[in-house]
Amino acid sequence: MVLKRFVLNEHLDVVLEADGNTYIYFDDKPFLLCKHLVMTLPANFPGGSMDEIVQNVPVTAMTEIIDQPEKVATEEIFWGHCSNLQAWIEHGYDTRLLDSRLSFPLLRVLSRAGDDKARRALQAEAADRLASGSPSVAVAIVEACFGNGDVLIDPEELVYVLPKDLVVRLALARCNATPAAVLDKLARDESELSWTIPPTGLPPYSMPIQYSHDIRTEIRAQVAKHPNVEAATLEFLGSNDDRQVRDQVAENPNATAALLERMLAEHPENAWAIGKNKAVPARLLERMGRNDDFSVRYCAVVNKSTPPSILDALIDDPDEKMKSISFSFYTVQSKLAWSKKDRIYVLVPSYVSGNSRITSSTILLLASSIRERRRSWSSGMGRGL
Secondary structure (H helix, E strand, C coil): CEEEEEECCCCEEEEEECCCCEEEEECCEEEEEECCCECCCCCCCCCCCHHHHHHHCCHHHHHHHECCCCCCCHHHHHHHHHHHHHHHHHCCCCHHHCCHHHHHHHHHHHHHCCCHHHHHHHHHHHHHHHHHCCHHHHHHHHHHHHHHHCCCCCCHHHHCCCCCEHHHHHHHHHCCCCCHHHHHHHHHCCCCCECCCCCCCCCCCCCHHHHHHHHHHHHHHHHHCCCCCCHHHHHHHCCCCCHHHHHHHHHCCCCCHHHHHHHHHHCHHHHHHHHHCCCCCHHHHHHHHCCCCHHHHHHHHHCCCCCHHHHHHHHCCCCHHHHHHHHHHHHCCCCEEEEEECCEEEEEEHHHHCCCCCCHHHHHHHHHHHHHHHHHHHHHHCCCC
């Protein structure tokens, strides 16, 4: 139930609901929950934007400054949010006046609704804030400009203002909305970069050189697995010295058949990653299934795109271990179905009997193998399958 409503413009309202929370409504529908409100700050508190102010607030002081519903009436909090948002609009959608996780999503929906002023503000401030922003600011900008397949600004505008901070770049590489042009820059850039706060699990400040190397490698690995990365970027990363990066390239469905074939020839240790690629071409799986290397053949077994002819060959592989693995892979399914051969009923996997990729000869071979194992287990242990 709506207790109070403050109209900001034709699209945005600030609403206080019965649960005591303040919401921003877009076109009469709840859009964002206002979670925090900065109530008081010292006159000399550092920060040139709301993002910097929030970042600089000490953890021990957060409860003294932000979000104190037990000390501040819900209506007062509501009017505080109204005042902040009204000031943001009156100052031409200046994103420095609000948390970027609030300002940029608002600019996004206003731009899509046809607000030319918001669109111009988004285009003008995206590049400016990205160049000097934090990881959270960078992600907010990219998601606002390119989220859900939208392209609200030219990606090339961001390529030339990418921050030098490695941690910010890592955040961009992990963001699903980052466009291909930015990903390519992240992958290829060899310029001197800096770093600020190390993410959890990475070397501390006492190891800046190694830390920088690890971050660069992680950035390239994240780019290599990104859904938006283009084939040309993957081609570049496919020759990377780090196996982690090459593995991510090999698993990416955007990798071309030529690239995967070259990687298999030059880096057979990446065969496992190639085998996990759902888009790997059949001709490459056939080559993998006939490879002399046991591990490469195994990778062909576990790929569901492997042609029936290779499955037949691998189930009858001369290597007993390979034969056993191939057999187990197709008989470990939870559902079983009856199959009839020479008037003898045997259990075969429903995955096999109902799979159009599996030839009838393969099903009969499986049935024969199951019968032999059943006889062996029955005679040796007194138990059937």
